[in-house]
Amino acid sequence: MNPPKTTNELMQRCQALAGLTLGQLARQLGAAVPANLKKDKGWAGQLIEQALGASSASKAEPDFPHLGIELKTLPIDQHGKPLESTYVCVAPLTGLTQQRWQDSWVCQKLSHVLWLPLLAERSIPVAERVIGTGFLWQPDAREMQLLQQDWEELMDLITLGGIDQIRGAHGQVLQLRPKAANSRALTSAYGTSGQPIKALPRGFYLKTAFTQQVLRKVFC
């Protein structure tokens, strides 16, 4: 699929997907549907990227560079409640330490998101899971402030060497969790005295309560 040239074109393609099951979409694209997502956790997201013409899979860029839009699927239950926290990006444990919030990876990624809800209760077979109505979102002033607050708190802990004290429970809307192949993976970080150490790579995630509010604003 070629990349959409305009936001309008992107949203039209998105509309065309609403109501389809993953099985129907996979058949259109000639893709096989896995029996479960245990070993294909990103399958649905990548299928939808392909359907919409996202051009930068596996690159550190927005999904639609020309439009500056990031695509995120959002697994929900039948009541519209997010089933999972939403992965945003990896956390820089070294390097860009004096970064301002406005320049941060998190802020840039979240500044323009195309959310695509996906009815994905685990009791529903993968092929029968239904694609919802996608919508464009930009954080309002209140949401932006909550995100910035949590980001600054977490970045302080990282730069002050508190990486191994950070747990998922930190932060109101944004949390820091492991993001690695397994718990033995290591990357560079700062220790409690500022010395270089090796630590488990982390990523930023949006908590479900936050994404639920985003959905409510749009559908209520």
Added chain:
DNA sequence: ATTTGATCATGT
């Protein structure tokens, strides 16, 4: 090893 896409599955 990193960054993309996330969901799994156990502990609380």
Added chain:
DNA sequence: ACATGATCAAAT
């Protein structure tokens, strides 16, 4: 029941 911590696959 739910969130936290752990994990899987592909591309680079």
